[in-house]
Amino acid sequence: KEIKEIKELPQPSWIKVGEIKELYFYPLKSGRGREVLDCQFTEYGIALEDKEGLILRDRMFLVYNEETGKFITGRNYPTLILVTLTTVDESRVQLQATGVPNLIFALPQSSNDSLAITCKMWFGETVKCIDCGPAPAQWISKFLTGTDSGLRIGIAMKGRRSILKGPWERFKKVYETLRSEDTGFFADLASYMLMSKSSLDELNSRLENCVSSLQFRPNIVVSGSLPFDEDNWEWIKIGNSAVIRNVKPCPRCSMIGIDPHSAVINDQEPYNILKSFREQTDDRKIKVDGKAPVMGIYCGLYSTGNVKIGDDVFVHMPKTVCTTPV
Numbered sequence: 001k002e003i004k005e006i007k008e009l010p011q012p013s014w015i016k017v018g019e020i021k022e023l024y025f026y027p028l029k030s031g032r033g034r035e036v037l038d039c040q041f042t043e044y045g046i047a048l049e050d051k052e053g054l055i056l057r058d059r060m061f062l063v064y065n066e067e068t069g070k071f072i073t074g075r076n077y078p079t080l081i082l083v084t085l086t087t088v089d090e091s092r093v094q095l096q097a098t099g100v101p102n103l104i105f106a107l108p109q110s111s112n113d114s115l116a117i118t119c120k121m122w123f124g125e126t127v128k129c130i131d132c133g134p135a136p137a138q139w140i141s142k143f144l145t146g147t148d149s150g151l152r153i154g155i156a157m158k159g160r161r162s163i164l165k166g167p168w169e170r171f172k173k174v175y176e177t178l179r180s181e182d183t184g185f186f187a188d189l190a191s192y193m194l195m196s197k198s199s200l201d202e203l204n205s206r207l208e209n210c211v212s213s214l215q216f217r218p219n220i221v222v223s224g225s226l227p228f229d230e231d232n233w234e235w236i237k238i239g240n241s242a243v244i245r246n247v248k249p250c251p252r253c254s255m256i257g258i259d260p261h262s263a264v265i266n267d268q269e270p271y272n273i274l275k276s277f278r279e280q281t282d283d284r285k286i287k288v289d290g291k292a293p294v295m296g297i298y299c300g301l302y303s304t305g306n307v308k309i310g311d312d313v314f315v316h317m318p319k320t321v322c323t324t325p326v
Contacts, residue, residue, distance in 0.1 A: 006243060006302050006303060008245075008302070009235055009243075009302075009316060012235065012237070012316045013316055013317055014237055014314035014315070014316060014317075015314060015315060015316075015317045016312055016313070016314050017222070017224065017225045017229065017233070017313055017314065017315050018196070018222040018223050018224030018225040018312075018313045019222070019223055019224055019310055019311060019312050019313055020220065020221070020222065020223075020238060020307065020308070020309050020310060020311045020313060021197050021221045021222060021223035021309070022035060022197075022213060022218070022220075022221035022309070023035065023036050023037070023038075023039055023046070023219065023220060023221075023307065023308075023309060024036070024046075024213075024214070024217070024218060024219055024221075025039065025045065025046040025047075025048065025056070025057075025058040025219060026058055026059055026217065027056045027057070027058070027059070027060060027061055027085045027086075027093075028059075028061045028062070028063070028083060028084075028085040028153075029059045029061065029062040029063070029071070029073065029186045029187075030062075030063070030072070030073040030074040030075075030080045030081060031061075031080060031081065031083045031084065031085055032081060032082060032083060032084045032085075032260070033214050033217060033260065034048075034084075034086075036048055037308060037309050038306060038307065038308035038309070039306070039307060039308075040304070040305075040306055040307075041192075041238070041242040041244070041301055041304055041305055041306075041307050042057070042301070042304055043181060043191070043301055043304070044057050044058070044060075044156075044184050044185055044191060045057055045058030045059065045184045045185065045187065045191035045192065045219070046058045046192075046219055050086075050087040052087045052088060052089045052090055053089070053090040054087040054089065054090050054091070054092075054093070054107075056085075056086075056087060056093075057156075057185065058184065058185070058187065058191065058219065059156075059184060059185050059186040059187050060155060060156045060185050060186070061085060061132075061153055061154065061155050061156070061186075062119065062129065062153070062154055062156075062186045063080065063140055063144075063151055063152070063153055063154075064117070064119045064129070064151070064152055064153075064154055065150065065151060065152075066137070066149065066150055066151060066152050067150070068120070069117070069118055069119045069120050070119070070120045071119050071120065071121045071127075071186070072144075072151060073255070074255050074258055074263075075253065075254065075255050077144040077145070078258045078263045078265055079097075079143070079144060079263045080144060081258055081260055081263050082097050082098065082263050083095060083096070083097045083140070083143065084096040084097065088104050091106055091107055091109075092104055092105065092106050092107065093105065093107065095136060095139055095140070097143055100139075100142070100143055103135060103136060103139040105132060105133060105135050105136050106133075107132070107155060108130045108131070108132060108133070108155060110130070113128075113157075115130055115131075116128040116129065116130060116157060117129050117130065117131050117152075117154055119154060121186070121188075122167065122188060122189075123166075123167030123168070124166075124167055125161070125166055125167050125168065126166075127156075127161060127186065128157050128159065129154030129155055129156055129157060129186075130154060130155050130157060131152055131153070131154050132152070132153045132154060132155055136152075136153040137149070137151060137152045137153060140152075140153055156185035156186060160180055160181070160183075161180060161183040161184075162180045163178055163179070163180050163182075163183065164180060168189075170287075170288055171189075171248070171288050174284050174285055174287070174288050175247055175248040177234075177245060177246075177247050177300075178190075178247045178248060178300070179247075179300055181300060181301075182247055182298075182299075182300025182301070189248070189298055190247055190248075190298035190299060190300055191299075191300060191301060192219045192220060192244055192298070192299040192300070192301065193216075193217070193218050193219050193220070193250055193296050193297070193298055193299070194218060194219065194220040194221075194222065194230060194236070194244070194246075194296060194297050194299055195213065195216060195218045195220070195221060195222075195230060195250075195295060195296035195297070196221070196222045196223070196225050196226075196227065196228070196229065196230050197213070197221055197222065197223040198223070198224075198225055198226055198227040198228075198229075199227045199228050199230065199295060199296070200212075200213055200216070200221075201227070202227035202228070203270060203273065203274060203295070206273050206277075207269055207270055207273055208269065209266075209269065211256075211269075211270050212260065214260040215256050215257075215258070215259070215260055215270070216252070216256055216295060216296060217255075218296055220238075220299075222313050224313075225313075228278075230246075230296070230297050231249065231294075231297065233246050233297070233315045234246050234315070234316065235302075235315060235316035236299065236313065236314070236315055236316075237313070237314040237315075237316075238305070238307050238311050238312075238313055238314075239305060239306065239307055239308070239311035239312065240305065241303055241304070241305030241306075242301075242303060242304065242305035242306075242307050243301070243302045243303035243305075244299035244300060244301050244302065245299060245300050245302055246297045246298075246299055247297075247298050247299060247300050248297070248298050249280070249285070249289075249294035249296075249297055249298070250294060250295060250296040250297060250298050251280065251289045251290070251292035251293070251294050252271065252274060252292055252293050252294065252295055253271075253292060254267060254271055256270055256271055256274070256295075257269065257270065257271050271293070274293040274295060275292075275293040278293040278294055278295060279291050279292075279293050279294075280292060280293070280294055
């Protein structure tokens with residue numbers, strides 16, 4: 001498949017900067033990440049069609065508070081990061097976590113808007129989902145809170161979140177290339193998050209105990225580039241056809257202190273060390289992001305395609321600008 005023409009990038013000049021080292025997606029928001037060898041880059045994030053025939057997409061499920069509608073993440077319940085969601089067949093999925101029985105449940109058959117539940121995400125942004133029923137609600141409530149109720153699981157509805165109104169409008173004024181099309185289903189902001197292996201290595205060189213890339217919940221990990229070079233990449237081509245665009249840096253919170261394998265929290269590292277040398281300094285960006293440390297970049301999709309481990313990664317580099325060779 002050839003790359004489609006992108007009107008915002010009429011004459012691309014691609015230079016190789018590395019290759020794909022790791023690919024992850026997270027079917028359940030804040031749930032356990034799943035490493036994949038190859039996948040599809042779609043407008044709603046990474047998609048994977050399992051042999052059972054059901055297509056799972058990045059962050060297409062979320063946990064929400066039944067009473068308030070507010071979304072739930074590992075910031076609220078760190079053990080959510082231990083929950084795995086996988087396909088069973090073309091109409092059923094399974095929840096798994098250590099120490100509790102697995103739960104298989106059928107997906108809602110209707111996406112009728114009259115059945116939609118309104119949930120609240122960051123800054124009060126409202127999103128719609130279809131509730132997955134009482135069995136998964138009881139399972140997730142029991143696992144996270146020890147009670148039989150209070151939390152629910154929802155599945156995304158096709159539809160577009162908007163950054164042109166509501167809480168994200170002020171971000172658009174600072175990050176001008178950000179589009180509504182970049183937002184995905186239930187990602188905090190954008191459908192893709194990219195970071196480099198060398199950036200992680202640089203951070204680990206400063207830590208007493210090394211952390212893995214999963215602690216930062218990326219979709220894409222690139223090897224072969226210099227530490228934090230990704231900050232300056234705008235247009236990124238992966239393989240033959242997938243093109244994404246850097247829309248803003250990814251601010252980090254205390255969630256990077258949660259061990260993805262045990263859910264044990266370290267409230268000192270790596271957050272404090274990262275903050276010591278990667279704190280946001282641009283005054284305009286501080287007004288919307290605060291002084292949180294940044295690591296990795298949020299990206300939006302401009303051209304779909306199949307992506308796999310080992311694919312070459314290119315950036316658009318105007319011919320008047322030099323880049324460091326791989």
